[in-house]
Amino acid sequence: MSCTLHIHVDYLGVDLPLAGLSPLQAAVLDQAACACCHATAPDLRPAGHIYTTSPTAGRLGWAVSVCPACPDRSTAR
Numbered sequence: 001m002s003c004t005l006h007i008h009v010d011y012l013g014v015d016l017p018l019a020g021l022s023p024l025q026a027a028v029l030d031q032a033a034c035a036c037c038h039a040t041a042p043d044l045r046p047a048g049h050i051y052t053t054s055p056t057a058g059r060l061g062w063a064v065s066v067c068p069a070c071p072d073r074s075t076a077r
């Protein structure tokens with residue numbers, strides 16, 4: 001996935017099904033991995049939100065982070 005997404009509000013632009021998250025996506029939502037390149041850098045920084053949907057929990061917004069190598073478009077306006 002490219003790093004050129006417009007993420008100041010919604011990082012992915014699509015909602016993920018909460019029940020179908022991959023371990024990698026779960027790590028991103030847990031802010032344990034970069035939302036862009038999925039690296040587990042120790043100095044991740046805030047980069048907007050990813051949204052999930054669930055029949056029971058509804059639509060949830062998750063703060064996500066990116067590593068220093070990926071653009072932080074949440075503050076690049």
Ligand SMILES: [Zn+2]
Pocket residue numbers: 034035036037038039066067068069070
């Ligand atoms: Zn990254």
